Amino acid sequence: MPDIFADFSPEEPVRIPLLDSFLELPVIIQIAVIFIFISSASIVFIQVRIWFTRYKGHRMQKRLAVLLPLIDNLISEHIILRNDVMNNSVHADNADLDIDAFRLREFRKKGNKQILIDRLISYRKGFSGSTGALLRRLYLELDLDKVSFKKMKRSQWNTKVRGIRELTDMDISISDVNILPLTNSKRNELRSEARNAYIKLSKNEPFKFFDISTEPLLKWDQIELFKTITTTENIALPSFARWVTYSSNKSIVSFCLKLIVHYNQIDAGPAVVKLLDNKDHVLRAEAINCLGKLKYEEVEQQLLHIYSNQPLNCQLEILKAIGRMETRHSVLFLKQEFLYSTDFDIRKNAARSLVRNAPKALIEELMASSSEDGQLILKHSMNPLIKY
Amino acid sequence: MSKSIWDYIGSFFQGGVFVYGMVMLLTYALLAVLSFIAVNRFRKKEQYTDYRKLTSSPLAPGISVIAPAFNEGVTIIQNVRSLLTLNYARYEVIIINDGSTDDTLEKLVTEFDLVPIDFAYNEKIKSKPVRRIFRSTNTAYEKLMVVDKENGKSKADASNAGINASSFDYFLCTDVDCIIEKDTLIKMIQPFMAEEGKKIQEVGEPCPECGYVHIVEDKRRVIATGATLRIANSSDIEEGVLVRMRPPKALFPRFQEMEYIRSYVLGKMGWSMINSVPNVSGGLGLFDKEIAIKAGGYDPLSFGEDMDLVTRMCAYMRDNKQKYAIRYIPSTQCWTEGPPNLKIFGRQRTRWGRGLMQIMAIHKKILFNPRYGRLGLIVFPYNFLFEFLAPIIEVLGIIYYIYIIITGQINAQNALLLLLFVYLYSVMITTIALFWDQIVNRNYKTWIEVFGLSLMAFLEPIIYHPLIVFFALKGYYNFITGRKHVWGNMQRQGFGRPKK
Numbered sequence: 001m002p003d004i005f006a007d008f009s010p011e012e013p014v015r016i017p018l019l020d021s022f023l024e025l026p027v028i029i030q031i032a033v034i035f036i037f038i039s040s041a042s043i044v045f046i047q048v049r050i051w052f053t054r055y056k057g058h059r060m061q062k063r064l065a066v067l068l069p070l071i072d073n074l075i076s077e078h079i080i081l082r083n084d085v086m087n088n089s090v091h092a093d094n095a096d097l098d099i100d101a102f103r104l105r106e107f108r109k110k111g112n113k114q115i116l117i118d119r120l121i122s123y124r125k126g127f128s129g130s131t132g133a134l135l136r137r138l139y140l141e142l143d144l145d146k147v148s149f150k151k152m153k154r155s156q157w158n159t160k161v162r163g164i165r166e167l168t169d170m171d172i173s174i175s176d177v178n179i180l181p182l183t184n185s186k187r188n189e190l191r192s193e194a195r196n197a198y199i200k201l202s203k204n205e206p207f208k209f210f211d212i213s214t215e216p217l218l219k220w221d222q223i224e225l226f227k228t229i230t231t232t233e234n235i236a237l238p239s240f241a242r243w244v245t246y247s248s249n250k251s252i253v254s255f256c257l258k259l260i261v262h263y264n265q266i267d268a269g270p271a272v273v274k275l276l277d278n279k280d281h282v283l284r285a286e287a288i289n290c291l292g293k294l295k296y297e298e299v300e301q302q303l304l305h306i307y308s309n310q311p312l313n314c315q316l317e318i319l320k321a322i323g324r325m326e327t328r329h330s331v332l333f334l335k336q337e338f339l340y341s342t343d344f345d346i347r348k349n350a351a352r353s354l355v356r357n358a359p360k361a362l363i364e365e366l367m368a369s370s371s372e373d374g375q376l377i378l379k380h381s382m383n384p385l386i387k388y
Numbered sequence: 389m390s391k392s393i394w395d396y397i398g399s400f401f402q403g404g405v406f407v408y409g410m411v412m413l414l415t416y417a418l419l420a421v422l423s424f425i426a427v428n429r430f431r432k433k434e435q436y437t438d439y440r441k442l443t444s445s446p447l448a449p450g451i452s453v454i455a456p457a458f459n460e461g462v463t464i465i466q467n468v469r470s471l472l473t474l475n476y477a478r479y480e481v482i483i484i485n486d487g488s489t490d491d492t493l494e495k496l497v498t499e500f501d502l503v504p505i506d507f508a509y510n511e512k513i514k515s516k517p518v519r520r521i522f523r524s525t526n527t528a529y530e531k532l533m534v535v536d537k538e539n540g541k542s543k544a545d546a547s548n549a550g551i552n553a554s555s556f557d558y559f560l561c562t563d564v565d566c567i568i569e570k571d572t573l574i575k576m577i578q579p580f581m582a583e584e585g586k587k588i589q590e591v592g593e594p595c596p597e598c599g600y601v602h603i604v605e606d607k608r609r610v611i612a613t614g615a616t617l618r619i620a621n622s623s624d625i626e627e628g629v630l631v632r633m634r635p636p637k638a639l640f641p642r643f644q645e646m647e648y649i650r651s652y653v654l655g656k657m658g659w660s661m662i663n664s665v666p667n668v669s670g671g672l673g674l675f676d677k678e679i680a681i682k683a684g685g686y687d688p689l690s691f692g693e694d695m696d697l698v699t700r701m702c703a704y705m706r707d708n709k710q711k712y713a714i715r716y717i718p719s720t721q722c723w724t725e726g727p728p729n730l731k732i733f734g735r736q737r738t739r740w741g742r743g744l745m746q747i748m749a750i751h752k753k754i755l756f757n758p759r760y761g762r763l764g765l766i767v768f769p770y771n772f773l774f775e776f777l778a779p780i781i782e783v784l785g786i787i788y789y790i791y792i793i794i795t796g797q798i799n800a801q802n803a804l805l806l807l808l809f810v811y812l813y814s815v816m817i818t819t820i821a822l823f824w825d826q827i828v829n830r831n832y833k834t835w836i837e838v839f840g841l842s843l844m845a846f847l848e849p850i851i852y853h854p855l856i857v858f859f860a861l862k863g864y865y866n867f868i869t870g871r872k873h874v875w876g877n878m879q880r881q882g883f884g885r886p887k888k
Binding site for chain 2: 028032036043054189218377
């Protein structure tokens with residue numbers, strides 16, 4: 001038997017020429033050499049990764065090109081182009097639905113199932129009535145809701161959001177136990193999505209989360225929520241004055257003021273008036289704005305009374321509110337502000353409200369007696385081409 | 389053998405440059421990591437944000453789009469039409485005709501049915517006198533306003549006039565010949581709205597006086613946002629809309645495209661993560677008008693007016709003890725025409741170099757000043773050490789290199805290894821930036837286009853970078869000697885037109 005250790009002597013260390021010359025280099029150069037290898041490897045790796053990512057995208061496109069026409073054909077044939085559904089002669093729950101036609105081998109794969117879900121949602125958004133209901137039934141009978149619920153249970157916030165979004169789009173109710181805690185999640189994106197879902201899906205008390213929200217309703221979320229509230233059909237609208245009075249969450253109060261204006265809830269006036277004593281001048285300005293848009297005339301005198309103690313943003317809102325109310329009771333006040341204020345914005349807003357409230361003769365008189373600047377502000381305010 | 393004083397200086401210089409270089413490389417590595425987090429976060433949010441749904445919201449704040457124009461007669465109509473078709477509910481487009489000597493104004497008046505109006509113009513920021521203000525009698529163009537003013541010899545002066553005439557609380561500053569993506573306004577206003585009142589804490593029981601639980605708010609006011617700009621020199625543009633994005637074919641725009649990707653997607657996104665964005669590009673930036681006015685608006689005498697404004701806005705917030713943030717989004721929202729040749733490119737970079745030195749000189753009190761927080765301890769030191777000093781140190785390094793080569797003090801093997809290390813590291817950083825860009829922007833149709841662009845990273849240190857260093861130093865020299873700068877037209881060739 002050959003002795004493989006014949007030439008090995010424990011006294012003589014093994015020599016690897018390249019490693020030896022590397023170890024002889026100064027430390028700085030050693031670091032540089034290591035980084036040369038790291039950089040080279042990274043450049044190659046990233047290029048391969050870019051190629052692979054794009055290749056994956058390309059493959060996805062190819063897959064979509066095959067699957068989408070297939071799904072479209074199935075949906076057209078079994079749902080959209082059905083005479084009984086088209087003329088609403090049958091209820092979606094009672095209509096015959098050939099589920100097996102959709103249980104194709106292609107849709108067993110996770111990725112393809114997702115394509116099917118996305119396509120169904122896309123169709124559901126485009127169809128209401130019986131067709132929409134039948135699409136929803138198809139989603140349920142194919143057990144695709146389970147896929148979405150599974151996503152909702154995952155730990156990653158973005159997967160949760162996706163699950164909630166799918167269920168909301170397909171109008172699948174989510175129990176309060178599952179969704180309500182998420183409406184107060186620390187993760188803003190998840191919180192926002194859960195709130196939107198709650199508004200859409202809760203049949204009895206869609207605004208219940210307003211009571212429990214301690215996390216702020218960001219301005220951006222307000223836009224999304226406003227869109228959801230104002231576009232959801234058959235939503236049970238409460239009196240938003242309730243939260244204006246009792247909510248300790250300032251952003252909820254601020255949002256409710258916008259909803260009060262949108263739904264013209266004049267009954268909320270007294271609750272909004274109470275906000276005029278609030279210490280937060282931004283909220284106060286929003287309350288004044290709300291009162292003006294509601295044309296809540298009862299508060300006009302109070303607005304005039306508090307005017308001189310307010311910061312500029314509230315003063316401007318008071319001037320606008322008086323203009324919107326169009327009671328003509330405060331023309332003298334507006335005239336004074338227009339003539340004697342030193343602030344350009346106050347003069348401009350006073351002029352605008354004057355144009356809306358004052359008799360033509362007074363405007364002409366002001367035009368004749370004002371300085372050149374004043375005349376320009378009045379002309380500006382009267383010009384229909386200037387909107388803002 | 390005893391060492392001379394020059395040997396000591398040489399050793400000190402070598403050691404200093406080594407530490408300097410290492411810190412710079414580590415900063416780039418840190419930016420790469422931070423930008424990756426930021427880009428991924430943005431991508432995740434993008435997956436489920438339907439911006440189209442939100443563009444019509446009455447709750448979205450109004451935005452004034454301000455676009456100065458000087459002798460843009462050839463392309464002005466197409467450019468204004470493009471700006472008028474942005475997807476947003478409440479916005480106005482303000483074109484400032486900065487004393488054009490061509491037919492820019494006449495074309496605007498005819499095309500958009502403009503008439504002069506009595507407009508109460510309030511000069512909150514100084515600018516050259518405004519001659520007339522026009523509005524359209526055609527309701528289709530009711531968003532449009534044209535401000536005709538005397539030439540102020542700078543974009544800054546024209547922008548200031550636009551800010552004075554604007555109606556809304558936010559203004560988007562852009563160049564009239566930039567192509568802006570349709571969803572730009574909603575995407576750029578998002579950081580303003582998503583950050584307000586983010587941290588909020590309840591404290592104690594409801595107040596018996598007002599009924600509220602008094603809350604402690606950690607309000608951070610977003611004062612500006614920026615987005616990625618790209619070079620569109622070889623792209624297909626039809627009617628002011630970019631229909632097919634291609635990497636520029638010409639050498640200089642191609643280098644710039646690569647540089648922009650690195651600067652925006654890696655650099656600015658990384659800085660945005662730690663709220664230390666040094667600058668919001670003059671080509672596309674959305675600003676909080678109140679703060680911009682309080683900071684004094686754009687400085688017409690500045691050669692880097694965009695960076696100067698951002699610096700003053702940040703300093704204003706710090707001086708008034710208000711928390712602020714500047715945010716960037718990585719998605720490409722604006723396409724611009726890059727300088728097509730060395731002459732125009734050199735002029736642009738010389739001005740930037742001069743502007744940087746001017747900013748360093750004007751705002752020197754901010755540098756290393758803890759009173760200015762991140763601005764004084766991160767943003768300005770970075771700009772000073774790695775933007776301003778870099779060209780100087782590089783040139784000194786090259787001179788020293790030549791000296792030690794001549795005097796035979798160099799270890800050729802080690803020197804080459806160090807050079808290779810720096811070279812490959814820089815290529816790696818650019819390649820990473822391109823990868824991050826691919827995560828969030830799929831602007832190029834084919835992989836070959838991406839690969840072709842990434843090859844420029846290998847040429848950059850040899851061709852492009854030395855030129856940047858040269859023009860930056862020229863800018864410093866012009867600033868020091870007070871050489872008169874002539875504001876030149878960029879001599880754009882125009883999008884969507886056959887090149888001459």
